[in-house]
Amino acid sequence: xxxxxxxxxxxxxxxxxxxxxxxxxxxxxxxxxxxxxxxxxxxxxxxxxxxxxxxxxxxxxxxxxxxxxxxxxxxxxxxxxxxxxxxxxxxxxxxxxxxxxxxxxxxxxxxxxxxxxxxxxxxxxxxxxxxxxxxxxxxxxxxxxxxxxxxxxxxxxxxxxxxxxxxxxxxxxxxxxxxxxxxxxxxxxxxxxxxxxxxxxxxxxxxxxxxxxxxxxxxxxxxxxxxxxxxxxxxxxxxxxxxxxxxxxxxxxxxxxxxxxxxxxxxxxxxxxxxxxxxxxxxxxxxxxxxxxxxxxxxxxxxxxxxxxxxxxxxxxxxxxxxxxxxxxxxxxxxxxxxxxxxxxxxxxxxxxxxxxxxxxxxxxxxxxxxxxxxxxxxxxxxxxxxxxxxxxxxxxxxxxxxxxxxxxxxxxxxxxxxxxxxxxxxxxx
Numbered sequence: 001x002x003x004x005x006x007x008x009x010x011x012x013x014x015x016x017x018x019x020x021x022x023x024x025x026x027x028x029x030x031x032x033x034x035x036x037x038x039x040x041x042x043x044x045x046x047x048x049x050x051x052x053x054x055x056x057x058x059x060x061x062x063x064x065x066x067x068x069x070x071x072x073x074x075x076x077x078x079x080x081x082x083x084x085x086x087x088x089x090x091x092x093x094x095x096x097x098x099x100x101x102x103x104x105x106x107x108x109x110x111x112x113x114x115x116x117x118x119x120x121x122x123x124x125x126x127x128x129x130x131x132x133x134x135x136x137x138x139x140x141x142x143x144x145x146x147x148x149x150x151x152x153x154x155x156x157x158x159x160x161x162x163x164x165x166x167x168x169x170x171x172x173x174x175x176x177x178x179x180x181x182x183x184x185x186x187x188x189x190x191x192x193x194x195x196x197x198x199x200x201x202x203x204x205x206x207x208x209x210x211x212x213x214x215x216x217x218x219x220x221x222x223x224x225x226x227x228x229x230x231x232x233x234x235x236x237x238x239x240x241x242x243x244x245x246x247x248x249x250x251x252x253x254x255x256x257x258x259x260x261x262x263x264x265x266x267x268x269x270x271x272x273x274x275x276x277x278x279x280x281x282x283x284x285x286x287x288x289x290x291x292x293x294x295x296x297x298x299x300x301x302x303x304x305x306x307x308x309x310x311x312x313x314x315x316x317x318x319x320x321x322x323x324x325x326x327x328x329x330x331x332x333x334x335x336x337x338x339x340x341x342x343x344x345x346x347x348x349x350x351x352x353x354x355x356x357x358x359x360x361x362x363x364x365x366x367x368x369x370x371x372x373x374x375x376x377x378x379x380x381x382x383x384x385x386x387x388x389x390x391x392x393x394x395x396x397x398x399x400x401x402x403x404x405x406x407x408x409x410x411x412x413x414x415x416x417x418x419x420x421x422x423x424x425x426x427x428x429x430x
Contacts, residue, residue, distance in 0.1 A: 003043045006053060014060035018068060021061075021126050022133045025397070026140050028057040028119075032390040033148050033195060036187045038167040051107040052390035055115045062118035065125065076124040080358065086351035087117040093309065093344025101312025108313040108388045113340065116385075116396040120355065123400020134404045138205045138365045145199030146215055149222040152184030152192055156225050182225035187389055190382050193228035194391065196220075198375050198398055200238045204245060204366030212246065230381040234374045241370065299334035303342045310341035316386060328383055335386035352376060352399070359402025368401035 013024040032054030041050040066073050077084045094113030103109065126133050155162055162168075163185055168175040172188075181189040196219040203212045216239045223232045302319050311318075316335035320328050329335050337345040356376060359369040375395055379385055385392035 003040075006040075007056070010053065010056045010060050013057050014064040017061045017064055021065070021122065021129065022137060024057055024061040025122060025126065025137060028054040028061075028393070029137075029141060029397070030054075030144060031057055032394060033144055034185050036164050036167070036185060037389055038171040038187060039164045041171050042167050050388075051110055052388075052393070054390045055111045055393050058115050058119050058122065058393055059110055062122055065122065069125075072125065072128075073121060076121065076128065079124070083120075083351050083354045083358070084117075086347040086354065087120075089347035090344045090351065091117060093341045093347070097310045097312055097340050097344075100309060103312055111388050111390065112313070112336075112385065112392060115390070116392040117351075119393045119396040120400045123397060124403060127400070127403045131404055134365045134368070134401050135205055138202045138368060138401055142199050142202050142206060142215065145195055146218060148184050148186075148192070149196060149218050152182045152222055153218075153225060155184065156182040181227045182222060184222075189226040190228055190231070190384070191389065191391060193223045193226040193231035194375060194378055194384075195394070196222045196226075197231045197235045197238070197378055198371050198394070200235045201242060201367035201370040201374060202365075202401075203239075203242050209246060212242065216242065231378050234378055238367075238370060238374050242367065299329040299331060299338070303334060303337040303345075306338070307342045310337065310339045310344075313339050313388065315339050330382055332379060332382075332384045332386040335383060339386065352395075355396075355399040356402075359399060362403055362405055364402030364404050368398065368404075372399045372402055 010027075013027045017024045032052060035053045037050065037052045040053060091113060094109060098106070098109040098113070123134070126137075154160055162179070162183065165175075165177075169177075174188075182192060183189050184192050186192045186195065200216060200219050203216055206212050206215065220232065220235055220239065223235055299316075299320070302323070316338040317328055319338055329338075333345060333349060336348070356369070356372050359372055363369070372395070375398055379391070379395065385395065
């Protein structure tokens with residue numbers, strides 16, 4: 001019954017999109033963060049099986065939009081032909097692979113093949129219909145990240161039991177009762193770190209400098225508790241860029257960051273075990289980086305064996321075991337090529353690069369192009385979008401945020417209130 005209720009709620013959000021497209025996009029992001037996929041696996045949704053709820057909202061919204069507004073979406077596709085040719089190759093290749101592999105439930109195909117392009121398509125339409133809406137969406141992402149960070153740190157500190165622990169114990173191979181990394185309500189600590197990383201460049205949309213610094217410190221602390229070195233480095237760089245672009249005075253920055261640092265030092269002095277995991281990773285890699293290099297070297301030749309059609313979801317894990325790796329390939333590009341085919345993966349990667357380039361050329365909502373870039377880099381450090389989840393959907397939503405044309409000083413987070421003609425708003429610089 002709960003699965004049917006979720007399906008009805010997702011369909012309701014999709015229908016709301018006919019009046020306001022922003023609402024289901026917000027619903028998709030909140031669902032991605034608040035409802036881990038492992039919890040859905042214990043109550044499979046009708047028809048689609050275990051699929052991320054945020055992905056389900058995107059799929060149903062896109063279907064509703066295309067049915068009622070087909071000509072507009074055709075025009076959106078024609079506005080970026082090279083990207084959509086590449087994405088079409090990806091969708092066709094992945095669909096053929098899914099059919100030939102005989103996978104009974106379409107969950108992985110929906111999450112990994114279909115949802116990312118549809119998320120980008122919906123953002124294209126949102127930008128065309130309401131140039132101000134992407135800024136609202138970016139601020140909502142920051143707000144959701146702040147709420148999730150507070151919750152994750154509270155759970156990590158032991159104030160509350162871990163939500164969905166039973167589902168993780170059943171479906172997450174890495175889970176154990178003594179798990180010490182911050183997880184929040186997402187599917188994995190690395191997913192939590194990735195969401196905090198996305199929100200960091202988007203702090204350019206926040207108005208008050210004091211709030212920017214406080215939220216930046218909160219996001220960095222959450223990433224540290226999730227024990228992701230790559231995300232921590234990228235977020236630190238992105239945060240510095242945010243402060244430079246906002247022209248925050250050195251004295252203000254020093255005072256606020258110093259206060260935050262003193263608070264962190266005081267907490268860690270009282271309870272050093274809270275970051276013992278990250279400290280160990282920084283001091284001793286434990287072979288993690290070497291495993292990634294070995295996985296890349298071993299995986300690339302394997303991708304050439306099936307250049308057009310992949311072996312279906314799970315082939316990458318089976319291949320890594322056959323060649324004697326102790327881990328997965330830990331590289332989403334290699335794993336995607338093995339699962340869904342090399343040709344489609346090359347097209348998908350090309351589309352990512354073109355979308356990032358297009359975002360920087362358009363300017364976009366404050367920090368959105370940078371958010372897409374740092375997330376693209378981060379996702380290459382682990383299996384990420386090669387695994388069934390909403391991660392790839394989130395990535396393409398962020399890439400879509402950068403499509404808003406730049407219209408002036410608003411790119412640093414300070415918007416003007418002077419009314420402008422719609423033509424100026426859609427063709428000028430933000």
